[in-house]
Amino acid sequence: MSISITWFELLINVALGIAVLAPIVLITLVIIDLKKEQLW
Amino acid sequence: MDIIQIPSVWALAILLVFGALWVAFGWWLGKKNNSLDDFMLAGRNVGFAFATATAMATWITSNTTLVAPQLTYQFGIWGMVGYSMAALGLILFAPLATRIKSLMPNGYTCGDFIRQRYGRFAWYVFLIVSMFYAFGWLVSLGMAGGILLSALSGIDYYIGMSAILLICVLYTLLGGLRAVIATDFIQTIIILLGVLWIAYVCLQDVGLEKIYSSVSHESPELLNLLFPAAIMFLFNNIFFGIGEIFHSNVWWSRAFAFKKDVGKKSFLLSGLLWFPIPIVTGFIALSAPALNIYPPTADMIGPLVAAKLLGEIGAIFVFVVVFSALASSLDSLLAATSDLLTKDIYKGLINKKASKQQLLRVSKITIVSLGIVTWILCLPRVTTLGELLNFTGAFVASTIWPIVFGLYQRRLNGLYAGLAMLIGTSLGLVGYFTIGFYVAALISCLFSLIICLIGIWLKNANFQWENLNESNKKQAGEM
Numbered sequence: 462m463s464i465s466i467t468w469f470e471l472l473i474n475v476a477l478g479i480a481v482l483a484p485i486v487l488i489t490l491v492i493i494d495l496k497k498e499q500l501w
Numbered sequence: 502m503d504i505i506q507i508p509s510v511w512a513l514a515i516l517l518v519f520g521a522l523w524v525a526f527g528w529w530l531g532k533k534n535n536s537l538d539d540f541m542l543a544g545r546n547v548g549f550a551f552a553t554a555t556a557m558a559t560w561i562t563s564n565t566t567l568v569a570p571q572l573t574y575q576f577g578i579w580g581m582v583g584y585s586m587a588a589l590g591l592i593l594f595a596p597l598a599t600r601i602k603s604l605m606p607n608g609y610t611c612g613d614f615i616r617q618r619y620g621r622f623a624w625y626v627f628l629i630v631s632m633f634y635a636f637g638w639l640v641s642l643g644m645a646g647g648i649l650l651s652a653l654s655g656i657d658y659y660i661g662m663s664a665i666l667l668i669c670v671l672y673t674l675l676g677g678l679r680a681v682i683a684t685d686f687i688q689t690i691i692i693l694l695g696v697l698w699i700a701y702v703c704l705q706d707v708g709l710e711k712i713y714s715s716v717s718h719e720s721p722e723l724l725n726l727l728f729p730a731a732i733m734f735l736f737n738n739i740f741f742g743i744g745e746i747f748h749s750n751v752w753w754s755r756a757f758a759f760k761k762d763v764g765k766k767s768f769l770l771s772g773l774l775w776f777p778i779p780i781v782t783g784f785i786a787l788s789a790p791a792l793n794i795y796p797p798t799a800d801m802i803g804p805l806v807a808a809k810l811l812g813e814i815g816a817i818f819v820f821v822v823v824f825s826a827l828a829s830s831l832d833s834l835l836a837a838t839s840d841l842l843t844k845d846i847y848k849g850l851i852n853k854k855a856s857k858q859q860l861l862r863v864s865k866i867t868i869v870s871l872g873i874v875t876w877i878l879c880l881p882r883v884t885t886l887g888e889l890l891n892f893t894g895a896f897v898a899s900t901i902w903p904i905v906f907g908l909y910q911r912r913l914n915g916l917y918a919g920l921a922m923l924i925g926t927s928l929g930l931v932g933y934f935t936i937g938f939y940v941a942a943l944i945s946c947l948f949s950l951i952i953c954l955i956g957i958w959l960k961n962a963n964f965q966w967e968n969l970n971e972s973n974k975k976q977a978g979e980m
Binding site: 462463464466469470472473474475476477479480481482483484486487488490491493494495499500501 | 693697700709717
């Protein structure tokens with residue numbers, strides 16, 4: 462039983478979507494912590 | 502097809518520039534370190550952003566960027582999804598991190614916990630398992646540094662291996678865990694941007710439909726959801742990943758270093774953000790048939806595809822990403838292993854009355870010594886990264902249940918916890934040699950669980966959690 466093209470595309474697109482979010486989330490969190498002086 | 506290599510001069514220039522940057526950054530951050538807690542645990546005050554980034558960066562190793570594509574190329578869909586399951590280790594460690602911080606707010610290492618919770622027998626077994634894994638990982642990262650940097654740029658194996666070790670030792674020595682965490686943040690961003698760029702070009706130039714059709718035409722088994730070896734690999738990787746994180750001082754030192762209430766959410770978020778990375782690096786490998794790439798060895802599939810898609814610029818990018826991935830794990834491992842050797846071996850066995858100043862000095866000497874020992878062990882270039890790490894699966898998976906029951910169950914005593922690790926590891930190794938690498942962690946974890954359950958059923962240690970904090974307070978006061 463093989464994965465269908467639809468599920469294959471869904472898997473890759475969801476993974477890519479979260480991966481794109483990752484650096485944005487991390488940089489945003491650092492800016493917030495920096496402003497609140499809570500980095501360390 | 503040969504891999505596109507960047508000129509050696511460029512590679513050396515990149516190593517020099519990044520090395521100088523990390524070392525200067527480490528030195529600058531180290532100026533804020535005034536105590537042992539500052540050096541070993543970044544003042545026990547790491548905020549949410551850095552906590553999340555360091556957990557994520559440490560878990561993105563050269564394996565994630567290079568072995569995930571290799572496994573996808575060998576095991577297909579389950580290869581990349583199976584590798585992603587290692588994120589479960591981070592996610593499941595989230596509640597444990599909170600529990601660790603609340604039980605031992607003054608703790609330093611995972612060895613501290615095992616010794617106080619289970620006594621000497623289990624502690625000795627745990628230290629052997631932990632040290633074996635730590636050195637296995639250190640040596641595999643050192644060797645990977647030499648092999649990969651040499652494959653990507655043509656610089657000599659010994660120069661690449663020595664350079665990455667020297668750079669990581671220097672900035673860890675100068676800045677302690679603070680430098681490790683801060684550089685981890687920058688390295689994570691570099692890795693993510695690099696991987697995303699390659700994935701974007703892959704989508705634009707090849708496209709998912711073409712990737713799917715070429716794989717289903719040339720290697721249909723890679724899209725098969727009932728590929729037996731791949732399914733075994735998936736489950737084995739879950740327990741291997743959980744064992745790696747649950748037992749290792751790399752993660753325990755972070756649980757101690759993060760601010761109160763930060764551990765749980767940062768490990769959870771880092772796990773969720775880490776989850777797609779092996780799928781992204783993996784799907785790039787699936788585009789190989791569409792690009793007419795047939796690598797001589799599966800482990801170079803990632804760089805080959807990147808180089809084909811992006812040319813020389815791509816090779817430079819891969820070089821920087823691989824270097825960052827290696828450094829982000831190597832520095833964490835150096836710091837955490839040094840803590841374990843300093844606190845558990847030196848303070849626990851050699852000089853029980855050592856002061857905090859003495860421990861700080863010993864910790865720094867240990868980082869340098871670890872670097873030298875790793876360098877010596879990397880000289881012969883005896884095995885491959887994958888082989889060495891898979892071998893440690895039998896060891897680390899045996900610690901999962903003793904750690905979990907140790908944190909949440911009063912009944913399990915030291916004898917059974919020690920036996921669970923000892924017998925679990927032994928039988929895991931039997932599985933490794935008689936069946937294959939993809940069952941070692943599974944077998945080890947299963948038998949360790951059985952022995953823990955027998956221990957809980959037969960004996961009641963009735964451990965008092967307060968003892969952990971009391972004992973730590975006493976130690977903190979003594980030092």
